[in-house]
Amino acid sequence: MKAPRVILMLVAVLTAPLHSAEPAPPTPAPVAIKPVEQGTDFLRFVEGDDKDVLQTAIVRYVSPAGVPVDLVGAVHIADKAYFDALNARFKTYDAVLYELVGRPIEERDTLKPGDGSEKLQWLGQVQEMMRNTLKLESQLQCIDYKAANFVHADMSLEGFFDAQDQKKETFLTLWVKAMQAQSGLQRDHEQPSMLELIMILRQEDSSTELKRLVGREFDSMEKLITGIESTGSTSIIGERNKHALSVMEREIQAGKKRLAIFYGAAHLPDMEQRLIQCGFKLQNVDWVTAWNLPWSEE
Incomplete structure (x- = not known):
């Protein structure tokens, strides 16, 4: 018997928000992921002799007019040193376009996933559960979203839910797409058995081994998302990305010369x-x- 599909939870945590009112459906039949041109790797798990690391990429692109734009990949729960390094780097940009469904930071009294929407409360609960279990820190608590150069570049709650309604997109449909895409993945390692997972959880300090387990699953994330998006742009990825790039164009037109897009x-x-x-x-x-x-050490 295989362990629960950890990677599906990671999709929910790293690309949130989703609806959660419907139960998960049975696993659908596998489907092949459409072949796409090989793109850049934005997330990698590197295993070494003295340590393993999960790393995210900061990738620079230059527009036809010569404006540099960095895509800054985020892991929403991580070591504090990671968020400290990003905060320092963000000070070097004219504008940092950030993801956060709902109102801009300056219009909020509290900073919560999904802007406190009842439909999305489960998201904060899942993130907090993973943060505590893996003994990591929260992006929402560690990143300086009130920095003067931070620019909101995500959909409003109303816009997000309207987009989902137009696409007839729910947790159920997204779960099916994720399961189909995962079934079509070619994996270079086996998922752990239930016994192996139980043995990890029985350790006195299981967080490091759990992070290794989860980190290895991250290596499949980009192919999984490609599979989900291959059957049509979703609200959770494609539509929010369109919105972010429209904000990028607006900031470039306003004269910003060096930009970052800080998204999962x-x-x-x-x-x-x-x-x-x-x-x-x-x-x-x-x-x-x-x-x-x-x-x-041994």
Whole structure:
């Protein structure tokens, strides 16, 4: 018996929000993921002799007019050092376009996933559960969203729900797409058995081994999202990405010369393709360590 499909929870956490009112459907029949041109890797799990690391990419593109735009991949729960490094880097941009469905930061009294919507309360609960279990920090608590150069670049709650209604998109339909896409993935490692997972959970400090398990699943994230989006743009990825790039165009027209788009790493393969279609050219890739997992001494 296989362990629960960890990667499906990661999709929910890294690309949220979703509806949660419907139960998960039975696993659908596998379908092949449409072949696509190989894109940039935005998330990687690197295993080493002394430590393993989960890293996210900061990828620079240059517009036809010569404006640099960095796609900054986010992992929403990570080591504090990761968020500190991003905060320092964000000070170097004219504008940092950030994801957060709902109102801009300056219009909120509290910072909650889904802007406190009752439909999306489950999201904060899942993120908090994973944060506590993996002993990590929260992006919402560690990133300086009130920085003067931060620009809201996500959909309003009303816009997001309207887009889902127009597409007849629910948690059920997205779950089916995710399961179909996962069934079509070619994996380079086996998912852990239920016994292996139980043995990890029985350890005195299981968080490091759980992070290794989850981190390895992250390596499949971009292919999974490609599979989900291959049957049509979703509200959770494609439509929000369109909105973010429209804000980017507005900021460039306003004279901003160096921009970053700070979105969940799972969004970025689709966003990269949209930039390339607009004539942007990839310039370089930097990596930032989100999870640092040293091996214990024998």
